[in-house]
Amino acid sequence: MPEALSAAQPASFQAKSRRLTRGEALVGLMLNLPAGIAYFLMLLLPSLATILLAFTDYELGALEWGWIGIANFEEMLEDRGFAIALRNTVIYVGLVTPLSILLGLGAALLIEAGMRGRALFRAVFFLPVVSLTVAMAAAWQYLLHPTIGPLNAFLRLLGVTSPPFWLSSSDWVLLSLGAIGVWENVGYNMVLFLAGLSAIPRELYQAAEVDGTKTWLDRFRLVTWPMLGPTTLFVLTITMIRSIRVFDTVAVLTQGGPNKASEVLLHTMYKEGFTFLRLGYSAAITLVFLLMVLGLVWLQTKALDKRVHYG
């Protein structure tokens, strides 16, 4: 009897837990169903369709279209406009990333270094992140206006006789857009660095002091910078991914001009797709854009791996 009881008990427990597991499986699936449907319809299916579209000559409103293999990508290699857009995007990312990271880190270190004005400065640096980009682009347009803009009025006051046409000269336009990009991203990077800084244990600084580090620079070199490593790597990747998406300021301020001097990848994709209605070619450009983003993520993972193995 006792044996039967002890044998029966686990069995009933098992049955109960199996029942629960089966119920749990059903519930788990049901809870994922709405998200799954939305994911399939809004993300997976259209993304796969973009890949297929890139191998067609589909044009909006066209009655006939066909598979053309890699012809879109071949055209891209010959397309001077695309080459310029690619080059400009790389230059833009190359300008915005280091500057906005250095300034963001500098601002975070300075804010963290004292007690006064913390909330105020944090709020001011963060303001561009929450400001309507299109509206602020209009403000920049006025600020940088060649004749009535305050910046050039100030430069003339300083004795510069012919200050640059910031947004309408092909020599300056990318630099100007880059400056606006830095302005947009500094606050975001600062916030991430502040979070990284607050995670560094105070004891490390005390230990460093015991070991004889005296100057601020030594403390930075020995404690802050190494401890910020993962944050910096993350900020680097996210800034590159954010700035490679540059579209708003170009669409509002220059539309790629003058003479394609500020043409960038997403703006070219938008123009080919929605102005020239060449959806196939536009999809091919989208794929190049996606590959670049994936490449950046891949580099980040590789860098992280290295840290784990050799760090």
Next chain:
Amino acid sequence: MAERGAKSLWADAPRLLVLGFLALLLLMPYIWMISASVKPLDELFRASLNLWPERFHGIENYAKVFSQIPVFGYLWNGIVVCAGILFFQLLFAIPAAYALAKLRFPGRDLALGLVMLGLLVPPHVPALPLYLAFSKMGLLNTYAALILPFTISVFAIFLFRQFFKALPDELVHAARLDGIGEFEIVWRVILPNAWPAATAFAIFSVVAHWNDLFWPLIVIEGQARATPALGVLYFRSDEAGDDFAALMAAAVIMTLPLVLAFLFAQRRFVEGIATTGLKG
């Protein structure tokens, strides 16, 4: 200030000066935008460096904006779109994230893999086919077109899953013992505990979609369903022309709502962006 180790104001001065200078540089577009929005046009064209106008023209400039474009219409569209997007994002993501964090079910690993895959894909990638589909279904120029593509946020699922995994299992067990059904658990037990993550995500989502130009530019034409970003763009190209004073007034009006929200809930905004940023 009785902070331990607090420096004297004198020793703190260089730091404050550098920060102050940087802050002033960053504020330049705002300062000049506001200044221009209260100046008459002839003063703007003289390009004087005075911040305050000789002849205050603010009322006329702002009145021009309100009379020429449906300001409240744009703001309302922005609110509807952001609220709609956030509502569906939370509605879809929270249950899915709870299941992925706390339940065992077939296909869970596949679902997790799809979430990770989705995190890698920028929203511009599905844009062309979505536009085609919406156009075929006659959905262009509707709220649906603005909201639907963003109802699924893999980032939200990822963020909430991280958060739910840190919640103790006992919370769920206790609820089951109390006889609360599995679906009810999500809304009665998990959701009340999800507020910190939900606030952080809400701020991230609203900032992103309030400012978005790319997608509204694709699916919206005309003023009826235009978001604030599109509204400024239209005003800039059509009504304003060379009237920078009115354009700056429009820019101030459209920037103000989110900036005010930020100033009122500064700490939450900064924390929200920091959490969502670092988890992403």
